[in-house]
Amino acid sequence: MPHIELDHVDLEFRVGAERHTTLQTALWRGLRRHRAEARTVRALKDLSLTIKSGERVGLIGHNGAGKSTLLKTMAGIYPPQRGRVSIEGHVCPLFEFVTGFEMEATGWENIRTRALLLGMSPKEIDKKIDGIAAFSNLGEFLDIPVRHYSTGMFVRLAFATSTAVDPQILLLDEVMAAGDAAFIESARQRMNELMLRASIVVFASHSLDVLPSFCDRTIVLKEGRIVADGPTADVVRTYVQDSRLS
């Protein structure tokens, strides 16, 4: 059974030290036998949560509250410094639609690459690639290198490919598509279908009106901690009231 479990997870980014460590500073630190005080940003603080199969969980909070970091931790991308992350099931992260392209490769090649990275088998890709191409509505543009694409076209390509997977655990980060109105409408529908196929969905969002229709449970993050966790309707109501007050 797919499930996600985080147990007292602490996650911090070392700004300054880790990002810009040069050999020189590392050597100095070694020679001086004490560690220069690194500036750390604690993105998740002693965070524990369990998500079971069948749950659709919304994730809300202000910018910098830790939503994206939490999703990336659940995806196994960021290993936390303390605490335990245990995930069972195939994870499909859909975080953004504008990176991870091979610029010199054609649209078709990029579909294949992205699909492979998201966990589709070559056989599955053969079966689905025409459907993906059709949904992207890019037609002949699929034959040319994506270097020539506009932002809207990148989004279409990535969205069409990413939503064709059959994930057990789906992690979404604010991916309501860009593009023209017609595309957004069909995208919403396709996203709905995708979310219904997954057995766990965690969905970080700013749009509070969308959440209740998707998620039965919602978690509010604030400064890297869970400050509310419960049925979406209740949590959203309190969240809105608190936001108004402050």
Place this chain on the structure above:
Amino acid sequence: MKPETERTIRDVVRAVGLWHIWGRLGWQDVRLKFRRSAVGVGWIFVNLAVLVASIGFIYANLLGQDTRQFIPYLTIGMILWGYLTSSTVDGGNAFVHSEGYIKQISLPIYVYILRFFVSISVTTLIAMLAYVIVAIVYAVPFRAGTLFVLPGLVMVMTASLLLVTIFAHLNARFRDIAHLASVGMQVLFYVTPVIFPAELLRPRADLSFVVNLNPMFHLLEVVRRPLLGGVAAEGASYAAAGAILVVLAAVAAVVIATNQRRIVYSL
């Protein structure tokens, strides 16, 4: 076994199993590198031909070498040296260049090491075709003993994979490492018999150590000797190459263990 170690091993095994992903990415890197150029993959040959022609002409004369033996020697030496240089210097950017994937997709990061390894190995194998042509032109004899090149190639490729692993981790954390590796490889190039024959130094008591104690020399020999002479390399070369692999594997294990959880944070 610590749970940490166990997870790392599981990740490595999982990464290796995803061969259809790193195989495709690596192969794609080779194709895309040459796609927009008119000569395409031909650049690998042009590059090699120009180098071998210019160095070959001057050094064969300078060192009083027979071009029929010297040109094939030089060709295979340059190909192997290019491979080892890519592994250390460019290998340092294996994680750095895959940042877009590493931060978006939950695959074990070792996939991107294998991707880079595939791309430079394919490039090298294509370059080996140039050696085959040179060998035919200069009538290098092909004997049963030439097949000793296969175990030699496996050893060199293993060394390459380990070097990429080590330098990808180190350079992701300390970006000076790739530059340092570049300097190091340049120094090694001048003290290793690549553009001069080992036989010139070996008889000299004062200089023979440059060859005999040079690990790079032995790593080249396990491929070069069977190809050029149709015989197995010296036992000492196999022993030295084996020792290099053991040391590199140990270093790679330490580097992975100490850095694996930090890589994504340093990109």
